[in-house]
Amino acid sequence: MTTPSVQRSGPASSRTTAPAGAAVPAPSGPDPRLTSAVMADYRGCFGCGEEAAGGLRLRRTGVDDGAVTAEFDVRAELQGAPGLAHGGVLATAMDEVLGTAAWLLGKRYVTGRLETDYLAPVPVGSTVHLRAWCTGVDGRKAYLEGEGRVGGPDGPVAVRAAALFVEVPEEHFTRERVKHGHSTKERAN
């Protein structure tokens, strides 16, 4: 499958569009930073954590043709309108897969801006198949785009997203926890 480009009826926000000439690095592929030590720290993550009882429990499935792939099941507790996935849940799923694609660039990134287009309702009971890819890196800023399909990896696109991620130092993840007295262990429990 070729990596699709995001198409909207209107122009993408300039804040999530890579500047002309920005380098477009490929994800590094299955990476040890996304296994063992790092992922152990993410057990409580609302997007992907196994121990986040009410979370999405998104599963990362690999890297395909320059895009990170993942999927999650729309359980009944993730609905908004009766029988349909909540829009915030879909935005969270996009944030998670876009963030994964950003981390596979080899540095630590957080979401600075996330834009989401909802193209079709997503029924409870369906599996959303997600893809995310980098469109450019400019200094600390990484530009990512992604999509979610329903009915299979080649099914119709139900949600699209574009985001700006900003590279941060390791201290970004520790200073607020220290300030508020939370340890990683407490977060996971």
Ligand SMILES: CCCCCCCCCC(=O)SCCNC(=O)CCNC(=O)[C@H](O)C(C)(C)COP(=O)(O)OP(=O)(O)OC[C@H]1O[C@@H](n2cnc3c(N)ncnc32)[C@H](O)[C@@H]1OP(=O)(O)O
């Ligand atoms: C295994 C791992 C997988 C992980 C997956 C995780 C997925 C989930 C990811 C998340 O949800 S992360 C959590 C949500 N995000 C945050 O909590 C971030 C909160 N915001 C911040 O900490 C700071 O605002 C931020 C680090 C984003 C930026 O602050 P800084 O002081 O470090 O940088 P600065 O404000 O100077 O911005 C750097 C550049 O980014 C630009 N920028 C930052 N935020 C922007 C924004 N919102 N829109 C447009 N541009 C923005 C900013 O203009 C500037 O551009 P220039 O270098 O060209 O001047």
